[in-house]
Amino acid sequence: xxxxxxxxxxxxxxxxxxxxxxxxxxxxxxxxxxxxxxxxxxxxxxxxxxxxxxxxxxxxxxxxxxxxxxxxxxxxxxxxxxxxxxxxxxxxxxxxxxxxxxxxxxxxxxxxxxxxxxxxxxxxxxxxxxxxxxxxxxxxxxxxxxxxxxxxxxxxxxxxxxxxxxxxxxxxxxxxxxxxxxxxxxxxxxxxxxxxxxxxxxxxxxxxxxxxxxxxxxxxxxxxxxxxxxxxxxxxxxxxxxxxxxxxxxxxxxxxxxxxxxxxxxxxxxxxxxxxxxxxxxxxxxxxxxxxxxxxxxxx
Numbered sequence: 001x002x003x004x005x006x007x008x009x010x011x012x013x014x015x016x017x018x019x020x021x022x023x024x025x026x027x028x029x030x031x032x033x034x035x036x037x038x039x040x041x042x043x044x045x046x047x048x049x050x051x052x053x054x055x056x057x058x059x060x061x062x063x064x065x066x067x068x069x070x071x072x073x074x075x076x077x078x079x080x081x082x083x084x085x086x087x088x089x090x091x092x093x094x095x096x097x098x099x100x101x102x103x104x105x106x107x108x109x110x111x112x113x114x115x116x117x118x119x120x121x122x123x124x125x126x127x128x129x130x131x132x133x134x135x136x137x138x139x140x141x142x143x144x145x146x147x148x149x150x151x152x153x154x155x156x157x158x159x160x161x162x163x164x165x166x167x168x169x170x171x172x173x174x175x176x177x178x179x180x181x182x183x184x185x186x187x188x189x190x191x192x193x194x195x196x197x198x199x200x201x202x203x204x205x206x207x208x209x210x211x212x213x214x215x216x217x218x219x220x221x222x223x224x225x226x227x228x229x230x231x232x233x234x235x236x237x238x239x240x241x242x243x244x245x246x247x248x249x250x251x252x253x254x255x256x257x258x259x260x261x262x263x264x265x266x267x268x269x270x271x272x273x274x275x276x277x278x279x280x281x282x283x284x285x286x287x288x289x290x291x292x293x294x295x296x297x298x299x300x
Contacts, residue, residue, distance in 0.1 A: 025067065037290050087289070111202040112205070125138070146206075146208070197271070213248060226240070
């Protein structure tokens with residue numbers, strides 16, 4: 001067992017190395033660099049673009065060197081815990097990511113818990129009431145949530161929240177709590193706004209988890225051990241929850257490794273639409289401006 005764990009941990013080293021190289025190269029594939037994007041933004045705002053200044057910026061950021069030299073300097077700093085400076089923000093990458101990672105994990109983990117709770121309840125009910133009206137209804141709603149784009153669902157829930165619930169649309173905090181220190185009032189305000197992104201992001205993985213739970217439980221409901229439990233006088237509901245559900249949960253837990261990355265990546269689009277102070281909008285901006293140290297750190 002320990003040999004297997006050590007072997008898997010050692011395999012992480014070349015895996016992370018390959019991911020770092022591929023991500024760094026892909027970020028540099030679009031034509032130009034950060035200075036080119038900066039020049040375009042200056043030109044669009046009507047300012048004069050000085051070529052000498054642009055060349056000076058390239059030398060300052062090391063963009064005049066080959067990509068492998070830039071990668072070598074970056075990955076050496078990463079191994080020392082320094083992810084470099086962001087070109088766009090002129091601040092350490094570690095500080096920029098650290099400011100937003102907490103709220104990102106709160107949204108992602110709550111979305112995962114929402115998807116699990118909903119899929120567990122609906123999956124059990126659909127399996128026990130197989131081919132019933134509610135089974136078809138829940139199946140339809142699940143696939144509807146999977147097929148509707150997250151940004152469209154975000155716009156609908158923003159309208160419902162603002163129109164009927166009186167909660168501000170977008171963001172995770174009210175205006176008075178955006179820059180306020182953490183307090184019980186700020187936590188309560190966060191919870192008031194959190195349900196919208198949680199529902200939107202969570203619905204993306206709910207449908208597949210419902211199908212997995214339903215299929216696994218249907219296989220277990222026909223096993224002889226359940227009939228034995230009922231024959232010994234155990235009530236049907238308790239027998240199902242005590243034995244088949246526990247067995248059916250094992251494959252569902254293994255799906256976590258596939259569903260959670262999709263939830264985290266789906267959070268980027270939702271964050272842009274809702275204006276959430278998470279890592280999603282920051283990551284998108286770093287890709288658009290070709291801020292390679294910030295974008296590469298996000299991917300890695």
